[in-house]
Amino acid sequence: MAENKKQFRTSIGGQALIEGIMMRGPKKQAIVVRTKDALVTKVEDNKLLKDKYPIVGFVFIRGAVNFISTMAIGVRALMFSAEHMPDDELGEDEKPSRFESWVEKRFGSAALEKVLVTFAVIVGVALSVGLFMLLPTFLAGFVSRFIESTILMNLIEGALRIIIFLIYMWLATRLKEMKRVWAYHGAEHKAIYCYEKGLPLTVENVRAQSTLHPRCGTSFLFIVMLVSILVFSFTSWENLLIRIVLRLLLLPVVVAVSYEIIKLAGRRDNLLTRIISAPGKALQRLTTQEPDDEMIEVAIEALKLVIPEGEGEDKW
Secondary structure (H helix, E strand, O other), rough: OHHHOOOOOOOEEEOOOOOOOEEEEOEEEEEEEEEEEEEEEEEEEEEOOHHOOOOHOOOOHHHHHHHHHEEEEEEEHHHHHOOOOOHHHHHOOOOOOOHHHHHHHHOOOOHHHHHHHHHHHHHHHHHHHHHHHHHHHHHHOOOOOOOOHHHHHHHHHHOOOOHHHHHHHHHHHHHHHHHHHHHHHHHHHHHHHHHOOOOOOHHHHOOOOOOOOOOOOHHHHHHHEEEEEHHHHHOOOHHHHHHHHHHHHHHHHHHHHHHHHHHHHHHHHHHHHHHHHHHHHHHHHHHOOOHHHHHHHHHHHHHHHOOOOOOOOEEE
16 A cells, blocks of 8 residues: 555545535545534435536536536535534524525425525625636726736736735634634545545544645635636737626636646646645645544544445545
């Protein structure tokens, strides 16, 4: 096993929740939430869209599809996590809205969940696109009249995009409520590292691992920022409306290319992939923290629930 450590990469990934972790494996996905009394688990078959529609699994198509799919799964996991939070944290007087009550009464709880997840994903995508893609384009437009070079303008826009992203991430770390999420994030990475190295999944072994992982969503978002500079450099600055439309049309291309890059970085361990992973890992110092042993136990349990039984079924 020691000889294969660098070549051994799995398709298992995770996501930190408010008081738990969601893990996805090749065949199953699991949510584990820590309550006051015990660990609450939920295990489901990992239904991949590419199994039903093979075309979405093609290179440069799968990236955008997986991005949306991951957001939807994350929202559902957060909803499950919130359901098991103590009542004193949620608020005893919290009641569903009239719209929620109407949808649940007319179409059932399953339909209500789909509506809420769809709405959350749409809002999340809209805010992300608006804040990190369109706002930098709009701000850069104020200096476009003074600069004739399209290359320089795209570099300015890219710099603004990265600055806004870094400020956003830094502000998120200042929120007291997010500190435990970052710690669970660190526990998730540690557990995956431990498994990838072929070590027994014990608290001691997991604790010794790094909180920084090349396949992290934080790294993916930062790669998106960098790739957008290159892709958007092929567009002009003649008209603000045209620029915005072109950004929106090219966004799936940016996401698709970024996905393939981070997939490559997670699959190989060499000088090139380490260089690719370095900026994202540096940024993870903001979005991960050292977890306590109880958080590590949650990560271990979530990971164990998605490990496939067949040898080699967990590889890329």
